[in-house]
Amino acid sequence: MQLTNRSKQVSNKEMTLAEKMYLPAIAQGLAITFSHLFKKRPTIQYPEVKRYLGPVFRGHHVLKRDEEGRERCTACGLCAVACPAEAISMVAAERQKGEEHLYREEKYAAVYEINMLRCIFCGLCEEACPKQAVYLRHDKFVPVFTEREDVIFGKNKLVEDVNNRYVRNNPEVKATPTEPTLSGAAT
């Protein structure tokens, strides 16, 4: 079976004199490599230039709010169950009187933590969520951390900013930024 037309039959035949002299083949090779001097370089200068990774890229987690700015998560724990890496843990709490503008359901996640060292960015939490509360952003990487304490991302890093909502098909996002711009954005 032939997969490509580039394969060559290997044979042990005698080389002709021209082949034994190597020089024609060497000249050919030199010409090929020389032509590459003028080819376009596909390199992307990474920290300065960022490539758009597409709308389905799975990056930083975000806990969504609804249209009125209330947290959608109801602490059902389905994401934690779905997570193959067991990265998610949470503590549920009951919504008190007067907190209706903060939480959409009667039960909410008082603590919601993702261990970013465990997470494999599979996106199964996103699929499991019945409340469309957890998403993986396509426009932000999880920033680099250098301390053990920074590994676990709590609600302060995950819940979305009301004034700076995450939209999946945001046409303005042309690249996937990678710098840890999180500190100011999320509260």
Add this chain to the structure above:
Amino acid sequence: MDLTALIIKTIIILVIFGVTLVIAMYSTYAERKVAAFLQDRLGPNRAGPFGLLQPLADAGKMFFKEDFIPAQASKWLFILGPCLAILTALMTSAVIPFGESVKFDNMLIPLQGIEVNIGILYVFGVVSLGVYGIMVGGWASNNKFSLLGAIRAASQNISYEIALGLSIIAILMMTGSLSVSKIVQDQHGFAWNLFNQPLGFIIFLTCAFAECNRTPFDLPECENELIGGYHTEYSSMKLGFYLFAEYINMFISSAIISSLYFGGYNYPGMDWVRENLTASLGTTGHNLATAIGSAVFFGKIFFFIFFFMWVRWTIPRFRYDQLMNLGWKSLIPLAILNIVVTGFGLLYEVKYASWIIVAVMVVLAVASQARAPKGAVSAQKV
């Protein structure tokens, strides 16, 4: 020779020394850039503008690495190895004429470290000492792979030195002198030896690659068989010395190739340039003309350094038996044939006698190509 001449000579020697080091340093940068460009990459571009500070960064890194001497190594020889390598590499540049002469107080001082009337023999002597650096280092490491690399280096250099020596005998016959500056002067203008000695040039070039342990003949440091070859056990600046010696050797080989075959500082129209400059500017003009010649020489050197790199990133490494076959069974007989034919050429005053061999070889090659069974061409090389 009075004091001024001595001072100027000292300056020239120091400048040659410095230039050699700087060129070797930036060859490491150029190597990486050329490799990158031939492979559609960008190469080092982070340290300084265009990555120009990369060699300094590399050197800094080398200095801060742990300088490790294996417990079973023979300590002094282990240190001696890289020193020998870099010493012999630096010594060769002494006899290369980097330009014609500078005029100072009506003194004509040639732009050359020392003028030896057996310059070429000096070069060969020092170059063959160079293999001791590798040998001693490889042996002293007390490591099988290093030793194998060293043995390979020794046998390869000895084999190719023969062809190297034989290939320039034809030139020596034509020039009638062993002095490098005499050989260069003989190629005045555009009468470069390349046009009389095409075969000798190709043999010399191939052997120069082998002598420098450059791909396709870099078997002494063949990574996939010998880890790092003779410098497996080396680290820090000792390794740096070995690597640096390789680049100095490359620069020197390029210089020798360009002075033996490409006319050194000679370029077409040089007489006209010199006359006009001297007529209009006097002594300064003379020195300026010399500078132009040197610039031309360095242009040629840079081209050959580029060529070394170009070949390195094109051709895969030879197998050891192929290397030996090529050296002993092809290059040496061809070099001897070249000597004989050139001798006959000198006898009957046919200047381009060496071309006969080239022509015959091309005809034979084409004929054998035509007779070869069609189809699976360029199959496995044996």
